[in-house]
Amino acid sequence: MRYLPLTPADRASMLETIGAASVDDLFVDVPAEARLAGPIEGLPAHASEMAVERHMSALAAKNLSAGSAPFFLGAGAYRHHVPASVDHLIQRGEFLTAYTPYQPEIAQGTLQVLFEFQTQVARLFGTDIANASMYDGSTACWEAILMAARVTRKGRAVLSGGLHPHYGEVVRTMAKFTKDDIVSLAPELTADPDDAAVIAAIDDKTSCVVVQYPDVMGRIPDLAAISEAAHATGALVIAVVTEPVALGLIEAPGALGADIVVGEGQSLGVGLQFGGPYLGLFGCREKFVRQMPGRLCGQTVDAEGKRGFVLTLSTREQHIRREKATSNICTNSGLCALAFSIHLTLLGGEGLARLAAVNHARAQQTFERLGQVPGVSILNNAYFNEATVILPRDAREVVRELADRQVLGGVSLGRLFPVADGLHNGLLVAATETTTDEDIEAFATALEAVLAGASA
Amino acid sequence: MNAPNASGWRPSMGGSAEAKFATSSGDYALMLEEALSLELGAPDKCGVDIDEPGRAPAAGLGKFLRKSAPALPGLTEPETVRHYTRLSRQNYAIDLGPFPLGSCTMKHNPRLNEKMARLPGFADVHPMQPQTTVQGALEVIEQLADWLITLTGMTSVAMSPKAGAHGELCGLLCIRAALDARGETRDVVLVPESAHGTNPATAAFAGFKVESIPATPAGRVDVAALKAKLGPNVAGVMITNPNTCGLFEPDMREIADAVHAAGGYVYCDGANFNAIVGKVRPGDLGVDAMHINLHKTFSTPHGGGGPGAGPVVLSEALAPFAPLPFVTRGTDGSIHLVEEENMGEGHAQAFGRMVAFHGQMGMFTRALTYILSHGADGLRTVAEDAVLNANYVLRSCEDLLPAPFADSGPCMHEALFSDAGLADGFSTLDIAKGLIDEGFHPMTVYFPLVVKGAMLVEPTETESKAGLDRFIASLRSLAERAKAGDESLHSAPHFAPRRRLDETLAARKPVLVWKGEPGVPGTPSLSEIGGS
Numbered sequence: 001m002r003y004l005p006l007t008p009a010d011r012a013s014m015l016e017t018i019g020a021a022s023v024d025d026l027f028v029d030v031p032a033e034a035r036l037a038g039p040i041e042g043l044p045a046h047a048s049e050m051a052v053e054r055h056m057s058a059l060a061a062k063n064l065s066a067g068s069a070p071f072f073l074g075a076g077a078y079r080h081h082v083p084a085s086v087d088h089l090i091q092r093g094e095f096l097t098a099y100t101p102y103q104p105e106i107a108q109g110t111l112q113v114l115f116e117f118q119t120q121v122a123r124l125f126g127t128d129i130a131n132a133s134m135y136d137g138s139t140a141c142w143e144a145i146l147m148a149a150r151v152t153r154k155g156r157a158v159l160s161g162g163l164h165p166h167y168g169e170v171v172r173t174m175a176k177f178t179k180d181d182i183v184s185l186a187p188e189l190t191a192d193p194d195d196a197a198v199i200a201a202i203d204d205k206t207s208c209v210v211v212q213y214p215d216v217m218g219r220i221p222d223l224a225a226i227s228e229a230a231h232a233t234g235a236l237v238i239a240v241v242t243e244p245v246a247l248g249l250i251e252a253p254g255a256l257g258a259d260i261v262v263g264e265g266q267s268l269g270v271g272l273q274f275g276g277p278y279l280g281l282f283g284c285r286e287k288f289v290r291q292m293p294g295r296l297c298g299q300t301v302d303a304e305g306k307r308g309f310v311l312t313l314s315t316r317e318q319h320i321r322r323e324k325a326t327s328n329i330c331t332n333s334g335l336c337a338l339a340f341s342i343h344l345t346l347l348g349g350e351g352l353a354r355l356a357a358v359n360h361a362r363a364q365q366t367f368e369r370l371g372q373v374p375g376v377s378i379l380n381n382a383y384f385n386e387a388t389v390i391l392p393r394d395a396r397e398v399v400r401e402l403a404d405r406q407v408l409g410g411v412s413l414g415r416l417f418p419v420a421d422g423l424h425n426g427l428l429v430a431a432t433e434t435t436t437d438e439d440i441e442a443f444a445t446a447l448e449a450v451l452a453g454a455s456a
Numbered sequence: 457m458n459a460p461n462a463s464g465w466r467p468s469m470g471g472s473a474e475a476k477f478a479t480s481s482g483d484y485a486l487m488l489e490e491a492l493s494l495e496l497g498a499p500d501k502c503g504v505d506i507d508e509p510g511r512a513p514a515a516g517l518g519k520f521l522r523k524s525a526p527a528l529p530g531l532t533e534p535e536t537v538r539h540y541t542r543l544s545r546q547n548y549a550i551d552l553g554p555f556p557l558g559s560c561t562m563k564h565n566p567r568l569n570e571k572m573a574r575l576p577g578f579a580d581v582h583p584m585q586p587q588t589t590v591q592g593a594l595e596v597i598e599q600l601a602d603w604l605i606t607l608t609g610m611t612s613v614a615m616s617p618k619a620g621a622h623g624e625l626c627g628l629l630c631i632r633a634a635l636d637a638r639g640e641t642r643d644v645v646l647v648p649e650s651a652h653g654t655n656p657a658t659a660a661f662a663g664f665k666v667e668s669i670p671a672t673p674a675g676r677v678d679v680a681a682l683k684a685k686l687g688p689n690v691a692g693v694m695i696t697n698p699n700t701c702g703l704f705e706p707d708m709r710e711i712a713d714a715v716h717a718a719g720g721y722v723y724c725d726g727a728n729f730n731a732i733v734g735k736v737r738p739g740d741l742g743v744d745a746m747h748i749n750l751h752k753t754f755s756t757p758h759g760g761g762g763p764g765a766g767p768v769v770l771s772e773a774l775a776p777f778a779p780l781p782f783v784t785r786g787t788d789g790s791i792h793l794v795e796e797e798n799m800g801e802g803h804a805q806a807f808g809r810m811v812a813f814h815g816q817m818g819m820f821t822r823a824l825t826y827i828l829s830h831g832a833d834g835l836r837t838v839a840e841d842a843v844l845n846a847n848y849v850l851r852s853c854e855d856l857l858p859a860p861f862a863d864s865g866p867c868m869h870e871a872l873f874s875d876a877g878l879a880d881g882f883s884t885l886d887i888a889k890g891l892i893d894e895g896f897h898p899m900t901v902y903f904p905l906v907v908k909g910a911m912l913v914e915p916t917e918t919e920s921k922a923g924l925d926r927f928i929a930s931l932r933s934l935a936e937r938a939k940a941g942d943e944s945l946h947s948a949p950h951f952a953p954r955r956r957l958d959e960t961l962a963a964r965k966p967v968l969v970w971k972g973e974p975g976v977p978g979t980p981s982l983s984e985i986g987g988s
Contacts (some may be wrong), residue, residue: 001834002564005920006841014848014921015776020864023840026847026866027735029704034740039832043606046831049568056825059599060577062592063584073582076812083504084532087574090759093551094544097565099763099897102557104959105952106892109547110760114542118495119969123527134760135618138812166812169796173779173808177663220520248633250520263692264812266546273573274593275583275813277763290964299970300962303947304655305954312962321657323666328657331619335759342540345493346503348530354502357509364514383518403586413586418797433506 001046007273017090066272070446072287072366074386074430075216075411076137076242077275078267078394080355081434086269087341090335100295100334105302105311110334111309113335114297118342124247124344124352125239125261127283131294132311133337134280134380137264138170141210141240143293143327144260144282145171145180145301145406148208148236150291155180157208158201158235161187161194162215164242165416171210181205186422187413189390191381193219194288199229206235208260213253214246216416219380227230227257236260243267244281245432246384260284269339280338289313293327298348355433359385361433362440369444370429375451378425386430388413391451396428398450407446487953494970497529497556503536503949519921527973546953547760548897554919554927556849558653558870558900559700561730561752566829569755569822578821583813587792593817594791597783599766604748607835608729610769614778616815620727622746623766624694626779626810628662630770631692631721632743633777633807642691642720648677650701650904655694655725664691671906675701675861675872683714690755692721697738698728700861700904702912703845703859712742721745721774728761729753730916731843731869734836744771750816754823765819777806841917842869845924852928856935857922860907869916873911875909879941884909887934889956892949894930 010021020026038047057354066079073079094109101107116133121130134140136341145157148244159168160183168184175182185197202209209230214220227237239253241263253261265279282294292312298312311401315321347355363385370389379388391398395412402409413426431440482489510588531539549556555562574578581718601613615631617623628645635642645664647655650670656666667685670678693715697705704709712722713845724738724746728913730753738746749766750756781795793814794803830838843866852869854862857873875884888898888911900912915924937945949955
């Protein structure tokens, strides 16, 4: 077996050192009746690299990859071009095969990257500080709600109807067990987001309002107005950013008054990967630092006075605090954070702004063209690179019929919000810098044909 | 005492690795310092060629536009590649040598796994694509699920948890949901005192009270003490098996039977499943839920701290409560996802959703590749060689370092030592930092808490005997130096990119982000960052 270095002679000599007659003697603590006599039956035996590659490649070939079709999906996961150097660098063994940096003297590479990452996230979000990443956007969102409850000592969270429904489901699932009070506003097909409803739902028991920016339908909430209303009663504003590229073009949530900004970092460096692993981003005001979940990297000096970095404030964490920890999270998303950080370093501030402008321009082109399709209209008054298209019939069927024509034409609101009436004709459509003129034309043409009832 | 190094150099030949003088650059040949990207870069530098947008933003966006670009310095591609390559060289990694962190399982990461995960059919697929266009991706999830169920002898598996602790939470929420369905409000979870810190943290997060169970002098769960705590308030137990002392819990079945008889459920922390994969099925021991760290047992890379993946295998009693989404195969042979939209079809008891989308697909692809490479026979050898390597370390060092449970028999995949018997003022920390100078990553230190100055060594099955012999020689040499009171250990490491770092300073005056102007070089002075 190509991954196992011990030879039969090694094994014999080691057993002699140990003083055991056979390897099975080392499993003596396992009750005899539970010990398996040989390899589990019905499962295949080991396979060569070539054979495994053949098997996996056949499975991969059954999927229609985004790059091989006109592609317009978003809804919390966006297809951007990732520069070749990003994937090369994250595969360096010193990054790929290192552990959590618990021995800082020989982990400065990872630690300095995390410090740079925290700085980049904080500057992107407009927050004072950021942590070293979380599992993904949805879990970061729930952790932010818990943190807001710790900071405000209140337990009522108001979720905007524009929050990604998976994020809302994660929050409602967890809150069932923690008994936090969650007020979920209903999603509605309106040209502007539900800012007024969010503001109206705030009362003096409210710990936080959770507002996605841009929201799941691509609309852009007025965070400044929401922040003013929330802060008047002592509630915190949690802004959720599922498309960080947007922040190259629109104002940072922290600059508009958001107290905690969380997000999904997948757009930069990470890739689609059928939904994971992704990258939870988490930034907030400096005064909340000791209530923050997740790992933090901090600057310090070594015994010779050289600048260095360590994991810090771990007295919040589970390995010290056990049942009193701020969170049970042990792992972050280190390698995805590295990819995000490298991509953002390659872009720089002005590069990100230009990338965002191109995304928006591609979206404008897309929606102008789709708006010409008979029976189709665009919902949004404002959007970044994603907006809601209103179709004359259930978008779930239309998406399937587009797929029959090898067009990946967006995410239906009916799949995202299965129980919400009145949304089912909505189709979320996203464009990025990877969208070509030909893609837009192919999409519009296929949509025309599908809506005209032509057969594929 | 010193073994000849691989170059043939011996101490008697003179010269010293410590012979240094100050260079003008501050670098020393291949020991390269690196500034922050934020100091090196400039906001108008860019390593990506981006088209001109060609049009102005839509009028509707006007009031939302930011006034200036984010203050993020950029670098061109050559500068970027150099920055991260130089930083990478300040990391130790499993690719460089043994990384014997007990309970963390740092084994070789096969590169085929990386190659397969990057096939466009897996890497460039959107989670919300129509399911007819992602049948191969769903089949990966289905095949991995089948392997995990078969290897553990369980009924079903929840695939979506993002990491081990997230899997623990998933398992405990299944237990909560099952109790709710029974109309019971049991609120206590029993956790052995040797448990990893995530266990009590998770139980508390899931709304349970935690009660601790003591260990026996032989390092196992005290079964009598556990049974005495069972009662109508106990929702279940969380037991790590093999446990954090590196020992199998031989009474697992008896514990499970007692817990079940008292109306509770058995959660097994599967962090150490790599020691028994292919040798024992946890389902045969009465386990109701167990998470599997794909990054431990099935070699997905740790990546400097994640991403992990923590699928949870479930017994028949808990299977109906598994969270959304999951995959099933229809009568027509197609695979589909059960989500909120169609959960009514026989899955109405699902406790909810733990993540956006479907879990750590990129890790599933890697783990399945690893499993297919090893096969049922190879996985069994993985466990056997891991246990053999650990026992070899245990028996090769126990004369110098006390091994508190060595008398009770063989260990599983990790060897546990204590720092009792070192010279006055010497402890585990000195041995750990000394290992860094010897060119090794230290073992897990001061865990489990039940052993004084614990040193938990997990070599894994991917270390060769020659590699282990080198590690053992270094560990023995350090134990001898610590027993002899060699003061130089107190200031180790001497040869790493950094000497011991001031963690107190970092915590007392946290500096978590760089506050300088973009692109302006200049390390803050010590007084600025709180140094003396």
